[in-house]
Amino acid sequence: MILGLYTAFAAGPFLWVATMSVRTTTEISLDHYAWPEQWHWEKFPIAWFKSNYNVYFENSLLVVLSAVAVLTVIGAMAAHCFARYRFRANRLLYFIIFSAIIFPPQITIIALFQILVQYGLYNSLPGLTLVYIAVQLPLTVYILESFFARIPSDLFDAARIDGYSEWQIFWKVSLPIALPALATTVILNTILLWNEFLYAVVLITDDAKRTLPLGIQRFMGDQLEDVGMIATGLMIAIIPVVLIYAFFSEKLIQGMTAGAVK
Amino acid sequence: MATVVLKQLSKRYGGSESLAVDSVSLEVEHGEFMVLLGPSGCGKSTTLRMVAGLESISSGELAIDARRMNDVPAKDRDIAMVFQSYALYPHMTVLDNLAFGLRRRGIAKPEIERRVREVAETLGLSEFLKRKPHALSGGQRQRVALGRAIVRDPKVFLFDEPLSNLDAALRVGMRGELVKLHHRLGATMIYVTHDQVEAMTMGDRICIMNGGKVAQIGAPLEVYRRPADTFVASFLGSPPTNLIPARFNSEALHVGEAKLAFSRKSSVENVLFGIRPEDIRIDGANPHAHGEVLAVEPLGAETILRLRVAGVAADVMLRGPRTVSAKVGERVPLAYDIAAAHLFDPQTQQRI
Amino acid sequence: MTRPSVDRQPWGAILAFLLPVFTVYAAFTAYPVLRTFWNSFHRVLPRNEEYLGLANYAELVRDDIFWRAVQNTFAWACISPLAEVSIALLLALALYARIPGMRFFRIAWFTPVLMSYVVVGIIWVWIYNYDWGAANALLRWLRLENLVQAWIGDPRIALPSLIFITTWMWTGFNMVVLLAALHSLPSEVIEAAELDNCGWGAKLWHVIIPLIKPTLLNLLVLSFIGKMKIFDLVWITTKGGPLWSTETVSTYVYKRAFEWTSFDLGYPSTIAAVWFVIVLAAVLGLTWLLRTRDRLEY
Numbered sequence: 001m002i003l004g005l006y007t008a009f010a011a012g013p014f015l016w017v018a019t020m021s022v023r024t025t026t027e028i029s030l031d032h033y034a035w036p037e038q039w040h041w042e043k044f045p046i047a048w049f050k051s052n053y054n055v056y057f058e059n060s061l062l063v064v065l066s067a068v069a070v071l072t073v074i075g076a077m078a079a080h081c082f083a084r085y086r087f088r089a090n091r092l093l094y095f096i097i098f099s100a101i102i103f104p105p106q107i108t109i110i111a112l113f114q115i116l117v118q119y120g121l122y123n124s125l126p127g128l129t130l131v132y133i134a135v136q137l138p139l140t141v142y143i144l145e146s147f148f149a150r151i152p153s154d155l156f157d158a159a160r161i162d163g164y165s166e167w168q169i170f171w172k173v174s175l176p177i178a179l180p181a182l183a184t185t186v187i188l189n190t191i192l193l194w195n196e197f198l199y200a201v202v203l204i205t206d207d208a209k210r211t212l213p214l215g216i217q218r219f220m221g222d223q224l225e226d227v228g229m230i231a232t233g234l235m236i237a238i239i240p241v242v243l244i245y246a247f248f249s250e251k252l253i254q255g256m257t258a259g260a261v262k
Numbered sequence: 263m264a265t266v267v268l269k270q271l272s273k274r275y276g277g278s279e280s281l282a283v284d285s286v287s288l289e290v291e292h293g294e295f296m297v298l299l300g301p302s303g304c305g306k307s308t309t310l311r312m313v314a315g316l317e318s319i320s321s322g323e324l325a326i327d328a329r330r331m332n333d334v335p336a337k338d339r340d341i342a343m344v345f346q347s348y349a350l351y352p353h354m355t356v357l358d359n360l361a362f363g364l365r366r367r368g369i370a371k372p373e374i375e376r377r378v379r380e381v382a383e384t385l386g387l388s389e390f391l392k393r394k395p396h397a398l399s400g401g402q403r404q405r406v407a408l409g410r411a412i413v414r415d416p417k418v419f420l421f422d423e424p425l426s427n428l429d430a431a432l433r434v435g436m437r438g439e440l441v442k443l444h445h446r447l448g449a450t451m452i453y454v455t456h457d458q459v460e461a462m463t464m465g466d467r468i469c470i471m472n473g474g475k476v477a478q479i480g481a482p483l484e485v486y487r488r489p490a491d492t493f494v495a496s497f498l499g500s501p502p503t504n505l506i507p508a509r510f511n512s513e514a515l516h517v518g519e520a521k522l523a524f525s526r527k528s529s530v531e532n533v534l535f536g537i538r539p540e541d542i543r544i545d546g547a548n549p550h551a552h553g554e555v556l557a558v559e560p561l562g563a564e565t566i567l568r569l570r571v572a573g574v575a576a577d578v579m580l581r582g583p584r585t586v587s588a589k590v591g592e593r594v595p596l597a598y599d600i601a602a603a604h605l606f607d608p609q610t611q612q613r614i
Numbered sequence: 615m616t617r618p619s620v621d622r623q624p625w626g627a628i629l630a631f632l633l634p635v636f637t638v639y640a641a642f643t644a645y646p647v648l649r650t651f652w653n654s655f656h657r658v659l660p661r662n663e664e665y666l667g668l669a670n671y672a673e674l675v676r677d678d679i680f681w682r683a684v685q686n687t688f689a690w691a692c693i694s695p696l697a698e699v700s701i702a703l704l705l706a707l708a709l710y711a712r713i714p715g716m717r718f719f720r721i722a723w724f725t726p727v728l729m730s731y732v733v734v735g736i737i738w739v740w741i742y743n744y745d746w747g748a749a750n751a752l753l754r755w756l757r758l759e760n761l762v763q764a765w766i767g768d769p770r771i772a773l774p775s776l777i778f779i780t781t782w783m784w785t786g787f788n789m790v791v792l793l794a795a796l797h798s799l800p801s802e803v804i805e806a807a808e809l810d811n812c813g814w815g816a817k818l819w820h821v822i823i824p825l826i827k828p829t830l831l832n833l834l835v836l837s838f839i840g841k842m843k844i845f846d847l848v849w850i851t852t853k854g855g856p857l858w859s860t861e862t863v864s865t866y867v868y869k870r871a872f873e874w875t876s877f878d879l880g881y882p883s884t885i886a887a888v889w890f891v892i893v894l895a896a897v898l899g900l901t902w903l904l905r906t907r908d909r910l911e912y
Contacts, residue, residue, distance in 0.1 A: 074634035081631035085624070097635065100643055104843045104893050106867045106886040110653065110879055111646035113871070134642030137635060166627035195730030197846040198864075202872065213732040217850060227740070234733050241728050249721050316805050337811040349802035353824040362820070363810035410806075 044232055053236055055208060056215030063125050063211060064193045067132040071140055072186055074133075079144035080174045084156060094145065100138040109202055116203060123205050131199050136189050143188075147181035148174055187248050191241055212237050264327040264417035264450050266290040266313060271322035273308050282308050284474040285322065290452060295444050297465035298454045301497070305474040306454045307422055313452060314420050315339050326417060342411035343420040346427065348403045350395040356382075356406050357391040360413050381409045401432045408440075412447070421453040425460065437463060458498050462486070470494050489604065492611045495536050501566060501579040504542075505606065508535040515605075518573030520551040522600060528614045534606040536613075539566065539581035541599040544588075549595030553578060555588045571596070647890075653883030660877055670884035680885060683854075683861040684892070687842060690777055690862070691896075695837035697781045699830060702788030707818070709789075710796045720793070723786035735850025738779050742766050742851075766852050769859035776860055779847060784840075788833050795829040796822070831904045838900060842893050863889050 048054050082094045112131055113122070121127030151174065159169050175182070197213045204210055210218065219233050267290070273283040283305040290296045298306040311317040313324060315336030324331045331339055342363075350359050357378060364374045382388045385405045395403055404424060411419055421440075425433045441464055444451055455461055461468050462482045470477040470485065470493075478490040489495035489503070496502040509516040510533050515524040517535045553569030556577060567580040567588060580596070588594055605614040654671070657664040674680055709719060726734065741748040742765035750762045765775040799822065807821045823830075845864035848854060854861035854869070863885065870882035 074638070077631040078635035081628055085628050087628065093632070093636075097639060100639070102839055102894065102897050103643070103647070104864065104886075104889060105845070106864055106882075107650050107890040108643060108646035110867070110871050110883050110886060111649035112642065114649065114653075114658075114879065115642075115646065130638070131642055134638050137639060137643075141635065166624045167630070170631070191728055195728075195732070197730065197732055197849070198868075201849070202868070213730050213846075216732050216736065230736065234736060237730060237733055241730075242725075245721075245725070245728055249724070314809065316808065336805075336808050337813075341809070343806070343809055345802045345806065347800065347802050349800065349806040351803060351806070351821060353827075366811040366816065 044236070048236065052207065053212075053215060053233060056210050056212045057236065059125060059209060060194060060212040063129050063132065064190055067129045067136070067193055068186055068189045070129075071133045071136055071189055072182060075137055075140035075185070076144055076175065076178070076182065077170065079141050080148050080170050082141070082145050083148035083151075084153075084174075094141075097138050097141050101142065105135075105198055109199065112199075113202055122203060123209060125204075125209055128200060128203050128211070131203065132193050132196065135196075135199065136193065140185050140189060143185050144178065144181055147178050151177050183248075187244060191244065194241065265292055265325075266296075266418055266450060266452065267323075267325045267328075268309070268313070269323040269325070271309065271312060271324060272320050273305070273312060273317060274320045281320075281474050283312070286471070286474075286476050288469055288476065288479065290450060293448045293450055295441075295451045295453065295464060295466045297461040297468045298452065298471060299456070299458060299461040299465075299468050299497075300471035300477075301456060304471040306456075306471050309471070310343075310420055310422055310452060310454045313418075314341055314343050339418075340416050341418045341420055342414045342416040343422065344404075344407050344411050344424045346423040348395075348407040348424075348427075350403055350406055350410075352395050355392055355394055356387060356398070359395070359406055360409050363410065363414050377413050377415075381413045384412075385409050400428055401436070404428060404436065408443075412443075417450065419449055419451040421451065423455050425455070426457070433460075440464060458500075462498075470497065472497075487602070488613070489536075490613055492534060492536065492606050495604070495606070495613075499538055501539050501581065503536045503538050504576075504578050506535045506537070506571075506574050506576070506578065507608070508533050508605075510605070517598075518551060518571050520573075520598075522550060522598065524600065524605075526605065526614070528605055530607050530609075530614065532608060533614065534608050535603060536606055537598055537603040539579040541602040542578070542580045543597045543599070544580070544582060544586060544594050545597035546595050548597060550598050551596050552593055553580075553596050555590050555592045555594060558588055558590060560584075567594075569594070569596070650883045650890075651887050653880050654887040656880045658879035658883070663880075666880065670881050671888070673881065674884050674888060679858055679861065679866060680863070682858050683863045683866045684889075686773055686860060687844070687862045687864075689773065690780070690844065691838045691841035694777050694780050694784070694841050695834045697777070698784045698788050698837055699792075699833050701781070702785045702792055702833075703830070705785070705789045706792035706796055709793055720790060724790055725786065726783045727787045729783075731846030732850050734779065734783060735847050739766070739851050742775060766860075767856060769855075769857045772852055772856060772859045776847065776851060779851075780841065780844070784837060788837070791829065791833060792826065795826045799825055835897070835900055835904065839893075839897060842896070 048057075078097070082090060116122040116124075116127045116131075119127075121130070155173055155177070156169060159173050164172065195213060196211075197217075200211045200214050201217070204214060207218070216230075216233050216237055219230055266288075268286055268288040270285045270287055271283060272281050272285055274281050286305070286309055288296070298309060300306045308317060312319050313326075315331070315334065319332050326339060326341070351362065354362065360378045360381065361374050364377065378391075379388070382391060385408060387402070387405055387409060390398060390402060390406075395406070398406065404427075407424070425436055428436060437460060444464075453460075453464065465482055467479060467481055468485050469479045472493045478485055478494050480488075485494060486498050489498065492503075492505055496505065506517055508518075510524070510528045510531055515522045515533075515535065551571050553567075553571045555567055556570055557568040559566040559568075562584065564584055565582050565586045567582065567586070569578045569580055571578045606612065607614055655666060655668070657666055657670075705723070744750060744762075744764045744767065747765075749765060753759065753761050763771060766772050803825075804817060804821060807817050812820065843864065844862055845868070848860055848862055848865050849868075852860045854865045867882045867885050867889070870885065871879055
């Protein structure tokens with residue numbers, strides 16, 4: 001019974017938004033908690049086109065997908081290297097990257113602002129993408145390194161004897177085996193960057209370049225009372241995440257929690 | 263010290279068609295060392311856990327000292343168990359591991375101290391009392407697990423394959439220790455294992471289980487010499503009993519191409535002739551059959567021959583003293599010790 | 615975990631593997647950190663920089679708002695983890711006893727974690743709305759009108775209201791982790807405790823909790839770090855108000871850098887630099903304090 005209450009507690013708010021997203025604001029003002037009488041599906045296209053949501057969505061998609069793609073590849077390369085080669089600076093270099101997880105964003109954000117302005121990347125999606133890559137690297141390397149390290153070294157020795165070059169070993173041995181972990185980091189990074197707000201709010205000001213979280217926030221400022229429209233906008237933001245979650249929940253939960261269980 | 267009586271004990275896991283334990287009936291006497299022996303998955307551990315109270319009983323009755331125990335929770339049954347993985351509390355010192363159960367039962371501190379020191383003395387653990395399990399070797403951990411059980415002074419001791427995680431040399435040593443322990447404490451012990459050597463050397467009686475059912479209960483030598491069915495016959499002994507299809511008509515038994523005089527009668531015509539490798543001799547004087555040597559395994563103290571006997575499909579194993587010498591391909595004369603052999607009904611697998 | 619023990623390391627490959635990562639890291643993480651420290655000693659205006667020595671730092675010490683923000687952030691980072699983890703533990707124990715529908719619950723409770731802080735923020739602004747928000751609506755429905763509040767409008771309870779939100783968000787995550795930890799406990803040790811006359815309470819206290827202590831501590835530290843960084847949620851809901859009662863260091867830095875009348879980036883850099891040191895010290899201190907002395911091998 002307690003469980004039921006808590007579930008209502010955890011999931012309740014989302015259901016509320018979901019219902020509001022298909023009602024008009026006038027309807028909502030009358031009764032905030034009623035079940036929709038008329039399902040105003042047309043609100044979604046309105047939000048999508050009239051309120052620029054399609055632009056925001058595309059921007060987010062572009063930035064997040066490119067960032068995650070690059071991030072995964074170079075992160076895997078580094079993780080593979082840290083996990084499988086022994087050299088003196090190994091632990092030190094790993095620590096340098098890993099420790100960045102603790103850094104509060106403030107320590108870099110002001111300077112990043114300055115740098116991007118200096119190089120003309122301010123208020124640009126490529127600039128934001130680069131920053132996103134840097135932001136998620138430590139976590140990615142951390143997760144992948146522990147996974148790569150668990151691959152039995154016999155496989156690598158066998159590959160070496162078979163004449164594979166180091167790069168081939170990476171591509172043909174490490175990556176395929178680590179596919180589950182890679183999948184997890186891809187999903188994780190995608191969700192985290194999809195929802196990312198701080199860096200975006202600092203580094204992007206053009207409405208045309210806003211990512212989805214910024215778009216929603218702008219909405220909040222713009223149309224404070226249009227609760228119905230905002231709800232619709234929220235649903236647009238939530239649905240991709242829910243979809244990913246619905247398909248990959250087990251993997252995702254495993255990946256996100258793997259580091260924390262000792 | 264107590265008696266343990268299992269009457270038609272069965273265990274069915276929810277949603278499963280078959281019974282993990284099927285109508286097991288067993289009576290363990292005061293101070294007896296009873297071994298439950300069988301291959302993996304035969305239900306012996308499940309049976310033990312039902313006695314312990316860690317598994318619920320699906321049907322049947324369990325009584326310890328004539329008291330019905332089916333619904334009594336594990337902690338109130340006054341039993342102690344030594345687990346295969348030792349199950350020591352990793353975060354507590356050896357001393358705390360030993361004392362924990364006593365403290366939980368509200369026994370007075372001086373009494374706890376006395377018992378713990380005594381048991382530690384006996385098991386040679388006195389210098390390890392302040393250590394934690396991860397700082398001990400496998401053998402030491404096992405002794406702590408043992409000590410934890412002894413210190414409780416329970417009515418019944420239960421052992422779940424305690425020696426399987428030790429290396430061979432340690433195992434032999436511990437076997438002797440456990441037997442000595444049993445004699446000293448005179449306690450009732452039920453011991454589960456899949457290792458027949460352990461069963462034969464340690465048990466007062468052995469209960470052999472197969473597929474959830476009891477195959478046979480008896481003293482080690484009795485079970486060895488007079489197996490109740492083919493399973494028992496092949497499970498005990500290494501190499502296992504030769505089971506040769508044979509025909510029985512009027513007074514003679516036809517084994518392969520040999521004709522043997524057999525005193526015991528059989529109602530069934532097609533039988534399995536069961537004879538242990540050590541009951542076959544190389545005998546030039548009065549051979550029953552001839553065999554061609556396929557392989558020779560000289561083990562030092564004895565020699566094992568793998569033979570092909572005319573008219574017999576499967577290989578026949580012979581176990582002889584070290585004086586036996588033969589070459590591969592050689593034809594040797596064989597004599598069967600018929601008195602020690604048994605006939606089995608191929609349909610029921612039972613001894614005739 | 616063995617590594618190739620060739621004396622000649624394939625340096626070319628190693629370099630190739632690490633170069634991209636470290637280039638990005640150097641350019642977008644390491645360099646900015648250094649630049650921020652540099653900034654902290656200057657007044658940084660759009661067109662010129664002026665060296666100030668320690669003047670910014672001196673001003674920081676006197677800055678009441680900063681210290682208020684630090685206080686708020688620390689309070690958040692200390693209270694929220696404790697709430698999140700303890701509630702999560704209770705829930706995990708409840709699920710551990712194998713209630714039917716486990717998987718469904720797990721998934722449902724994990725959902726808040728995945729949502730953007732922006733989304734969460736807006737939803738809770740609505741929940742906390744004085745007139746029609748769910749919180750007050752519920753109270754009125756339960757006839758507890760005297761408890762109706764302006765949850766995020768009242769400086770006295772704004773911060774606790776926000777802390778409540780993060781607890782709502784993260785308890786699910788902690789619960790899932792703890793559940794995994796509970797399931798990884800060796801069942802035979804718990805059975806041994808059963809035979810040692812331990813009821814549920816005793817088993818919990820003497821055996822289960824000590825064995826999952828590493829995970830518990832891990833979660834606490836993780837949560838602590840997360841709360842020290844918090845920005846998005848505050849920005850969407852209260853923007854640090856009312857009256858600085860929910861101001862966190864991160865929101866303050868943002869305001870000083872991008873929403874202040876002077877366009878000086880030096881002072882906020884100082885705040886960032888000092889905060890960086892504080893966070894590192896706090897995390898190091900916390901880990902040292904909570905370190906488990908022995909490895910619990912099982």
